[in-house]
Amino acid sequence: xxxxxxxxxxxxxxxxxxxxxxxxxxxxxxxxxxxxxxxxxxxxxxxxxxxxxxxxxxxxxxxxxxxxxxxxxxxxxxxxxxxxxxxxxxxxxxxxxxxxxxxxxxxxxxxxxxxxxxxxxxxxxxxxxxxxxxxxxxxxxxx
Numbered sequence: 001x002x003x004x005x006x007x008x009x010x011x012x013x014x015x016x017x018x019x020x021x022x023x024x025x026x027x028x029x030x031x032x033x034x035x036x037x038x039x040x041x042x043x044x045x046x047x048x049x050x051x052x053x054x055x056x057x058x059x060x061x062x063x064x065x066x067x068x069x070x071x072x073x074x075x076x077x078x079x080x081x082x083x084x085x086x087x088x089x090x091x092x093x094x095x096x097x098x099x100x101x102x103x104x105x106x107x108x109x110x111x112x113x114x115x116x117x118x119x120x121x122x123x124x125x126x127x128x129x130x131x132x133x134x135x136x137x138x139x140x141x142x143x
Contacts, residue, residue: 007048014042036100040066040107054119059112066104070096 021035043062051058072078074096083089 003052004049007045011042011045011049014038014045018042033103036103037107040104041111044111059108063104063108067101070100
């Protein structure tokens with residue numbers, strides 16, 4: 001649980017932030033771009049709550065999932081399935097935009113780089129504290 005708690009907290013904070021952006025922000029930058037960047041970070045944090053060991057390809061899988069949802073918008077899937085106006089229809093969305101894919105990419109990249117930095121920093125701190133640093137054991141814990 002110790003490894004999952006930071007991700008659970010981050011997920012909750014990001015979820016509240018996304019809800020606030022959706023309800024109260026009606027601009028041309030934060031809602032359409034920053035919101036899309038943050039939603040992929042939110043999805044990555046949500047996944048890490050259930051997978052405490054660091055999955056190497058998590059950011060890529062979240063990006064592919066996001067791209068799939070965006071692709072469903074290009075095909076008008078929510079409307080074709082009669083989901084317009086429902087919660088699932090809102091989640092699937094209705095408008096395709098190439099900029100959304102770019103935002104999803106940057107959100108996943110942000111999560112990947114942040115997590116890589118945190119894990120690398122943790123390895124450096126163990127060396128500074130005089131603990132034995134075995135790079136292979138660190139790799140095993142992360143996979």
